[in-house]
Amino acid sequence: MICARIWILPVRGVNRTIFVFALLVLAALLALLGAVAFGSEPISRQQLIAVFGGGGEPLHRILVLELRAPRALAAFAVGGLLAVAGALMQVLLRNPLADPYVLGLSGGAAVGALGAMFLGLGLLLVPTAAFGGALISALLVFGLAHGTGSWTPTRLLLTGVVVAAGWGALITLMLALSPAERLPGMLYWLMGDLSYARSPWPAVTVLLLACLVLLPAGRTLNVLARGPLQAAALGVAVRPVEWGIYVLASLLTAVAVTTAGSIGFVGLIVPHMLRLVLGNDQRVILPAAALAGGVLLTVADTVARTALAPEQLPVGVITALLGVPTFLFLLHRSRAS
């Protein structure tokens, strides 16, 4: 009886939802396997099985277990974090154009990270500085938007956009003043670069915890998407929920930016693509975004490492090059039907 209650999904066909999720899980596995198999030294299926079974050649063991697998997991987690944070921001601001960076978080993180590089601090300090910058930016926007107490999504959005513009000016200033030999590293950070990812576990842990927290909150978010008054009339404690979303989305973005620099596009496009296919039930969209964002960034990072090897391309370029045509195709198809 309880099972029957839980599994009657009233939205747009249970079968379609299950099918899309099965597809996403499969894609996730393939993307992660591809990411460990492809590279400057390709690794065959038999060798992969041997390595995961505890054997294999020492070179392969190092390549897979110490270099490629952590980076693939980091890419997956960062993609998932950005997509979930984007979906949350879109609900919070009730604006389909919002992304995780719209409130200036990536700007704050970039000023922190570039500042550390500019001052010639060690590479280990760059993520710390980025995380600090992101948190300072989030607190700044929170405080300024709160102001006299009246608070609306528009006010938050405007505050965020203006703060982001301020960070943008600081970033340009630092780039202009930096010695030439430090510029490539800075530019790569700005376009997103997973080679800074030391350990995937912080990002993976935060993503899993966020999904656990968000799943039961999905229906509340659906109600909130219909406006604060309607949500309050349906029993949602609007203000605490809104601040909760803000804090959570900021934290997810800060962890993502700290792990991989500011990778654009994932947070904006992944939730939209999923809404075109799955409708707008956050209980479905949020876990789907975690998977789809992860797949997109893992594939993009694999392409970035291998397309022009041994040169590495900025992964943000690849996410855009992969995402733009896919998105336009889905949009075109949804209009046609």
Add this chain to the structure above:
Amino acid sequence: MMQITDLVLDIPGRADGRALTLELAAGQVWGVLGPNGVGKTTLLHTLAGLRTPRSGVVCLADQPLARLSRRKVAQRLAVVFQERQDGFPSTVMETVLIGRHPFLSPWQMEGGDDLARARTALERLDLWPLRDRLLSTLSGGERQRVALAMALTQAPEIWLADEPTNHLDLHHQVSVMQMLRAEADAGRTVCLCLHDLNLAARWCDHLLLLYPDGEACWGPASTMLVPYALEKLYGQPLAVANIDGAPVFVPRV
């Protein structure tokens, strides 16, 4: 059902109006009448606990609204808003099911009972054939009926509806007013903001008149539907006719 004691609405930039003390009892249909901008919507939002009054108390079955959680309030009271925000695309069925939100725990999905309620509400408002349509493809009147169906799915003890007949054609106006009347006859309380005097005269048994100068008067409809009081309310001379036992007011030019 709902007790209002010494209530003064908080309308920014306006002096305190007459304090309201009245009870909306089970089985009653209240109509709130007054010219544009007099505070009808503000009153409705205050009664729903969505705005804090300047002073006074609104009680839901003897408990002050401010002390109840939003969820507890939503389990007993539904609001039909005049304006709605539909930022993201969603279907009629999804929208109406949202009315079950106050009754479901976080991990619970909508079950067969909720779907049955939604279906009954959609059928009651002639919306069942439109259940899979996106809201954005509906006409204004159809969207208005979706909002009413959502409130019906919420199965409230108290209805607070802001201009529930907005955008509706005559046939649906009658059918919606009949539905609200039936809700009251089934022991619920209904409170409506209306701008159509004749709908109020035909369907409401109690009226609250809000005057632009902050004055207010209220009571059974029969004592409130006096041409002098209504002409003062709208600043408009009126002619009265009697059709099917209900007074009908026509503006005189």
